[in-house]
Amino acid sequence: xxxxxxRRKPPINNNNPGEHQDGTTNGNGNGNGNGKRKxxxxxxxxxxxxxxxxxxxxxxxxxxxxxxRPSEDEMASLAERTAVSLLKKTMYIGAHVSAAGGVHNAIxxxxxxxxxxxxxxxxxxxxxxNPPISADARSQFLSNCRSHGYAAAEHxxxxxxxxxxxxxxxxxxxxxxxxxxxxxxxxxxxLGIRLYNFHPGSTGGEPRPEAIARIAxxxxxxxxxxxxSSVVTVLENMAGAGNVIGSTWEDLRDIIAxxxxxxxxxxxxxxxxxxxxxxxxxxxxxxxETMRAFDDIVGLGNLKAFHLNDSKAPFRSNRDLHAxxxxxxxxxxxxHSIMNHDPFCGMPMILxxxxxxxxxxxxxxxxxxxWADEIxxxxxxxxxxxxxxxxxxxSARLQEQGAAERNRVQEQVDKKTAKEAExxxxxxxxxxxxxxxxxxxxxx
Numbered sequence: 001x002x003x004x005x006x007r008r009k010p011p012i013n014n015n016n017p018g019e020h021q022d023g024t025t026n027g028n029g030n031g032n033g034n035g036k037r038k039x040x041x042x043x044x045x046x047x048x049x050x051x052x053x054x055x056x057x058x059x060x061x062x063x064x065x066x067x068x069r070p071s072e073d074e075m076a077s078l079a080e081r082t083a084v085s086l087l088k089k090t091m092y093i094g095a096h097v098s099a100a101g102g103v104h105n106a107i108x109x110x111x112x113x114x115x116x117x118x119x120x121x122x123x124x125x126x127x128x129x130n131p132p133i134s135a136d137a138r139s140q141f142l143s144n145c146r147s148h149g150y151a152a153a154e155h156x157x158x159x160x161x162x163x164x165x166x167x168x169x170x171x172x173x174x175x176x177x178x179x180x181x182x183x184x185x186x187x188x189x190x191l192g193i194r195l196y197n198f199h200p201g202s203t204g205g206e207p208r209p210e211a212i213a214r215i216a217x218x219x220x221x222x223x224x225x226x227x228x229s230s231v232v233t234v235l236e237n238m239a240g241a242g243n244v245i246g247s248t249w250e251d252l253r254d255i256i257a258x259x260x261x262x263x264x265x266x267x268x269x270x271x272x273x274x275x276x277x278x279x280x281x282x283x284x285x286x287x288x289e290t291m292r293a294f295d296d297i298v299g300l301g302n303l304k305a306f307h308l309n310d311s312k313a314p315f316r317s318n319r320d321l322h323a324x325x326x327x328x329x330x331x332x333x334x335x336h337s338i339m340n341h342d343p344f345c346g347m348p349m350i351l352x353x354x355x356x357x358x359x360x361x362x363x364x365x366x367x368x369x370x371w372a373d374e375i376x377x378x379x380x381x382x383x384x385x386x387x388x389x390x391x392x393x394x395s396a397r398l399q400e401q402g403a404a405e406r407n408r409v410q411e412q413v414d415k416k417t418a419k420e421a422e423x424x425x426x427x428x429x430x431x432x433x434x435x436x437x438x439x440x441x442x443x444x
Contacts, residue, residue: 108144123187198236201244235265241320312405
């Protein structure tokens with residue numbers, strides 16, 4: 001668990017709006033992805049509104065200037081990979097890394113931060129039309145996996161396109177979503193990847209049961225179109241904003257119930273989303289109750305992976321605001337519970353925490369040393385005594401680090417809550433007044 005370098009520098013590359021994953025570009029750098037910028041994973045309500053299935057899409061990270069070959073300095077290790085066999089529990093911890101310039105670069109980027117698992121986009125997440133993965137990129141991906149000891153079938157968790165909404169009611173848009181979704185499954189098969197994570201979708205204002213049925217129907221169709229595939233379509237739980245599906249365990253249960261091939265569907269729990277939606281993980285008791293409820297409703301056997309994120313927003317806020325581990329409202333104790341829970345052993349555990357920082361020149365850059373450090377932090381929690389002085393000191397320091405941001409978001413939530421309460425009160429008074437007026441008129 002020794003760290004080779006503590007240097008802080010920008011990342012190798014980032015996904016560019018016009019950059020394909022095999023290194024080719026679309027020329028104008030825009031495609032259909034002229035959506036709002038997402039300030040890292042942390043600072044955007046990624047579920048708010050109904051951006052799912054249109055061009056108003058969030059961005060996993062800031063875009064770079066384009067694909068280029070990384071320098072030797074940029075490829076320098078930020079952390080030594082820990083042999084999972086040396087950990088007290090077999091936890092495969094990693095992060096959502098860039099695949100700019102080709103999917104094979106995801107392996108390089110994962111290795112650099114000391115990750116034992118990784119997530120990536122298999123194509124631009126903000127464009128409908130993408131070229132296929134080149135034979136060279138596929139060959140390099142498989143070669144890099146072998147060279148660095150990654151089993152793509154077990155350690156990779158690709159993330160689906162933000163454009164795709166499998167609950168889409170419009171036939172034309174639903175077909176467009178299906179074609180893109182199926183293409184991703186085929187890309188997984190090409191690379192030997194077994195797990196594919198995606199957001200369930202949005203009702204678009206339509207009845208929820210009907211939207212859930214459409215998601216399951218699209219999954220059944222995609223599974224039938226790939227009968228020889230073993231790729232598991234992994235539903236991600238959501239924070240609960242607007243019409244987005246997946247914030248309740250019941251949503252996930254109901255989708256899975258309608259999927260014909262149960263071996264090809266599963267769930268990824270995003271800890272920030274779960275907390276924001278009202279599933280508490282902060283104490284050992286709350287963690288046990290939440291996982292008991294998940295097992296009773298969805299089934300622990302359906303759990304395939306985790307997205308590990310703290311939350312800048314308070315409990316039941318329905319806000320998807322990722323925070324660095326231990327600095328948010330979840331706190332370090334929640335992640336200690338996860339890291340020491342035997343049923344989670346062997347699953348890919350992916351960080352989507354913010355890594356933006358301000359460089360000396362005032363520009364915002366990505367600092368992947370943050371991920372390297374968080375991976376080591378999470379690994380150190382395995383077997384650590386949560387009642388000991390070291391854990392208490394570590395937890396307190398991280399909470400202090402995130403205090404200002406938690407207070408800022410709490411103020412936002414409080415103002416919104418007060419405004420909604422005031423609006424409800426005014427509406428109630430107006431309704432009461434109208435009823436009183438009708439009653440007086442009837443008596444006269």
